[in-house]
Amino acid sequence: MKRFLITCARAPVSLELARNLNRHGHQVFMTDSLRFPLAKNSRSLTKFLITPSPRGNIDVYQAALLDIIAEHKIDYLLPMCEESFYISAIKASLAEYCEVLCPDFNLMRQLHSKYDILSLCDDTGITLPQTELLDFTHPITQTSLSNSIVKREFCRFGTDVLLSPTPDSVQKLHSNAAGRILKQEKIIGTEYCTYAIAVKGKVFAQAIYQPTHRLKVAAGIYFKPIKNKRVSDFIHAFCQKHEYTGHLGFDIIETADNIYIIECNPRATSGLHLLESANLADAFLGLKPQHPTSLNQAKMISVMMLIAGLPFAIHQRKINTWYQDYKQAKDVMICSQDYGFSWFQFISLAELIHIAIKDKISVREAATQDFEWDGETIK
Structure with missing residues (x-):
């Protein structure tokens, strides 16, 4: 039995991982800067602990993690979302006391760009x-934007991406966001x-899916699982080339002739949900390659499918x-083994809505603003 510390308890993938590790006999500790993150009430947890936000508070965040690692004798620290960049930046100090399952910061930064x-x-x-x-020292013309998309160098969840850019929208993106803009x-x-x-x-576990x-x-x-040998071969080749340790995801587009990389996320992605039947501790510790049967089952966030997916489907x-997708x-x-959790997800959502109203931002921004990393100097 090992002791895992998982960060970002608000993320559905963190809840999935906590349940998996617990199911395979490990103790799971989780942290977050929210008071009521999604996984807090899960029966899979040994203990939930609040930490400060890493963004703008890296020294305080580091001290909090070191205290948790020491007090609870943590064996492995497993960062999940964009707090991974902050943890990677302080990895050397943390690694003196436990194993930190993420790449070094320089590689993380390049992957996120x-x-x-x-x-x-x-x-x-x-x-x-x-x-x-x-x-931007030269005028941006509509002709130059033909057959292109424009995006910030560091962005997430499809935000700050212009699928049909115009000179005005590109200039607005440039004015409202720090950092480089690419076409x-x-x-x-x-x-x-x-x-x-x-x-x-x-590679000890992988999933390929369509959102x-x-x-x-x-x-x-x-998340609809699929099989694609070309994509799978790329994942193996990339990880081997960079001797990669940790988890990561890619967004890829396949045409008749080629597969194109769009971006990389050196953190957990929703594909983790498709590995439910795998032993994820064995995968993260490099003990045994996983070939889970759960790769045949589509997964969904049913609350969001009802709140957001259904109205959009009606509109389209x-x-x-x-309806057919929802049924399948x-x-x-x-989770039947986590029955005390079911209603807690609405308390977690209510906290994010409260933050959004208080700070006059979207719920999406409220969910990530305290750990986003957009290329700023951390330390």
């Missing part, structure tokens, strides 16, 4: 879309997302498709 990731993909069996950094060739094809767990370059239903054009709320006149998928929240 929508521009730098491309240079890491040479000789891995994937095609790179034509990409350039925009130079990328628009690739038309089938979109896939991935999730993988690797140790020293060897069939989304929050508008942003984050997926329905695709209610029958929505398994909810990622509800």
Whole structure:
């Protein structure tokens, strides 16, 4: 039995991982800066602990983690979301007391950059879309934006991405956001997302899926597993090339001839839900490759499918498709062994709504504002 410390208890993937580790006999401790994060009331937890936000408080955050690691004799620290970048930046100090399951900061930064990731993909069996950094010392014309998308170098969940850019919208994006803006060739094809767990370059678990239903054009709320050898071969080649340890995901578009990388997330992605039947501790510790039977079952966040997916399906006149998909998928929240948890997800959502109203931001922003990382100097 090992003791795992999982960060970002608010994320559905963190709840999934906690349940999995607990099911396989390990003790799970979780942290978050929210008072009522999603996984707090899960029966899978040995203990939940509140920490300060890492954003703008890295020294205080580091001290809090070190206290938790020492007091609870943590064996493995497993960062889940964008707090991973802050933990990676202080990895050396934490690694004196437990094993930190994420890459070094320099690699994490390159992976998170929508521009730098491309240079890491040479000789891995994937095609790179034509990409350039925009130079705002010269006028941006509509002709120059033809067949392109424009995005911030560091962004998340489809935000700050212009699918049909105009000179005005590009200038507005540039004015409202710090950091570099890039223009990328628009690739038309089938979109896939991935999730993988690797140790020293060897892949121990992976999932490839389609985010069939989304929050508008942003984050997926329905995850349909698929098999794709070209995508799988790329994942293996990439992890081997960089001797990768930790988890990561890619957004990929496949055309008739090629597969194109769009971006990389060096953290947990929703594909983790598809690995429910795997022994994820064995994967993270590099003990045994996993081939889970759960890769045959679509997963969904049913609350969001009802709140957001259903109205969108009605608007798009695709209610029958929505209904068929809804019937076939398994909810990622509800678990028969975690029955005390079911209603707690609404308390967690209420806290985010309260933050959104108080700070006059969207619920999406409220869910991530305290640990987002957009390329700023951390320490």
